[in-house]
Amino acid sequence: MEDPRVLSIQSHVVSGYVGNKSAVFPLQLLGFEVDAINSVQFSNHTGYNTVKGQILTEKELAELVQGLSENNIEYYTHLLTGYVGSVSFLNQISSVVKHLREKNPNLIYVCDPVMGDSGKLYVPKELIPIYKNFIVPLATIITPNLFETELLTDITIKNVVDVWKAVDILHKKGCETVVISSAELGDDSSILSIFASTVKDKSLKKLSMDIKKTANKFTGTGDLFASSVF
Numbered sequence: 001m002e003d004p005r006v007l008s009i010q011s012h013v014v015s016g017y018v019g020n021k022s023a024v025f026p027l028q029l030l031g032f033e034v035d036a037i038n039s040v041q042f043s044n045h046t047g048y049n050t051v052k053g054q055i056l057t058e059k060e061l062a063e064l065v066q067g068l069s070e071n072n073i074e075y076y077t078h079l080l081t082g083y084v085g086s087v088s089f090l091n092q093i094s095s096v097v098k099h100l101r102e103k104n105p106n107l108i109y110v111c112d113p114v115m116g117d118s119g120k121l122y123v124p125k126e127l128i129p130i131y132k133n134f135i136v137p138l139a140t141i142i143t144p145n146l147f148e149t150e151l152l153t154d155i156t157i158k159n160v161v162d163v164w165k166a167v168d169i170l171h172k173k174g175c176e177t178v179v180i181s182s183a184e185l186g187d188d189s190s191i192l193s194i195f196a197s198t199v200k201d202k203s204l205k206k207l208s209m210d211i212k213k214t215a216n217k218f219t220g221t222g223d224l225f226a227s228s229v230f
């Protein structure tokens with residue numbers, strides 16, 4: 001296998017671990033060469049009372065990729081994207097995927113379609129149709145949580161049968177591998193379920209896994225999870 005080289009477009013926080021701060025080091029430990037574009041530079045994650053910092057614009061993202069391109073250093077085996085806060089930035093990510101695939105048609109695009117959790121949307125609602133219609137079809141692997149899976153498929157998920165129905169819809173949109181990062185479905189609130197499904201050469205492989213939930217609430221675990229599905 002060629003040397004794995006990832007472009008990771010995610011948040012940077014000065015204090016704490018979300019986005020690139022959660023993903024880059026674990027990927028390096030897994031043996032990936034990682035190039036990082038910080039989509040925001042914030043003092044801390046958005047769960048704090050205040051957040052200060054800067055947001056990268058789509059023009060600035062395009063400029064960074066152009067710089068790589070002009071130096072002929074934009075060959076990647078993998079692209080990873082996480083939280084995106086605006087329609088224009090998400091549209092620019094589509095362009096980046098297409099550009100990187102011109103350079104490497106086998107590029108694996110791992111997309112965490114971060115939109116919300118437990119029924120709460122934390123991005124503008126205009127991002128939903130873009131993920132659904134443009135980003136999911138471009139992605140090789142997506143890692144939505146249960147709520148994001150509902151948003152992407154217009155299905156209300158109440159049980160495991162609904163989960164696999166939704167996964168099937170996502171495959172039909174063109175995404176090869178779907179990994180549902182966390183789902184709480186049964187009566188037992190101490191259990192978190194993970195579901196994964198891959199369609200390749202007309203063969204379908206599925207797996208599900210239950211894990212014991214700890215009482216703590218973590219931030220950055222979704223980003224760490226997405227970096228670990230490579």
Ligand SMILES: Nc1ncnc2c1ncn2[C@@H]1O[C@H](COP(=O)(O)OP(=O)(O)O)[C@@H](O)[C@H]1O
Nearest residue numbers: 117144145181182212213214216218221222225
């Ligand atoms: N309370 C928890 N107890 C144990 N593992 C957790 C907990 N919260 C998150 N995780 C781990 O982090 C992964 C991603 O979950 P989560 O952070 O909820 O994803 P997302 O940000 O996509 O909603 C889970 O698959 C699980 O492995």
Ligand SMILES: Cc1ncc(COP(=O)(O)O)c(CN)c1O
Nearest residue numbers: 011018045046219220221222223
């Ligand atoms: C700036 C930023 N980036 C990414 C995330 C994603 O964190 P998680 O992995 O817990 O979904 C957060 C959490 N709100 C955040 O504030």
